[in-house]
Amino acid sequence: MRLKDKIAIVTGASSGFGEGIARRFAVEGARVIVSDIDAAAGQRVADDIAGAVFQKTDVAVNADVAVMVGAAIEAFGGLDILVNNAGVAQRNHPMLDVDEATFDRIYAVNVKSIYLSALHAVPTLIKRRGSIVNIASTAAVSPRPGLTWYNGSKGAVVTLTKSMAVELAKDQVRVNAVNLVISETGLTLDFMGGVDNPEIRAKFVSTIPLGRMSTPLDIANAALFLSSDEAGLITGVCLEVDGGRCI
DSSP states (O other): OOTOOOOEEEEEETTTHHHHHHHHHHHTOOEEEEEEEEEEHHHHHHTTSSTOOOEEEOOTTTHHHHHHHHHHHHHHSSSSSEEEEOOOOOOOOOGSSSOHHHHHHHHHHIIIIIHOOOHHHHHHHHHTOEEEEEEEGGTTOOOOOOOOHHHHHHHHHHHHHHHHHHHHGGGGEEEEEEEEEEEEEHHHHTTTTSSHHHHHHHHHHHTTTTTSSBBBHHHHHHHHHHHHHHGGGGOOOOEEESTTTTO
């Protein structure tokens, strides 16, 4: 198994990409902290994964993130892998129509969370020469109109990933990202502007050369590779799992 005896935290793991990553990691031998703000859904996922532990976390709150990392240490004895997956979307509409509270929440969850998780997780990751995988987006490198502030938040994730990778290389902690393309998750409706129908789906899919949206398993497989020893010389990479959309 590719993650045998590794200890992982996956944020936003109650559904979608995070759930897919948590399940895939467990199959490969990892002991997983399922972290999410949704207690009922997160506990459901953890209960369905052998040996997993649920920890309710708002990744934009310092104290919550500290408790999350502490839960991994208490339950399993340390931390080898941190997957910063939790994120929020922006409803697809003009940039000037986004209110300040929505802007603040996008950047708190998508960007500040990486700062907070680094504060609390990096010291433990250094001890175990662990790794971080940040879930970014094709929005960072090939932005769609109507998603300006979300695009910017994911651009920040890409830049942070590269800078963290360089700074932590001396400590043998690897930091990578996955740039995913639109998928069938709880955020899909927002990306489509609140309307989901065959015509709008066809418009989005037409921009993906391989002709389909991503799936949680697609993203989980990428995160698995980047977290495994097979990627031991890979750091600072933002892997596009996008069916060719960014070409």
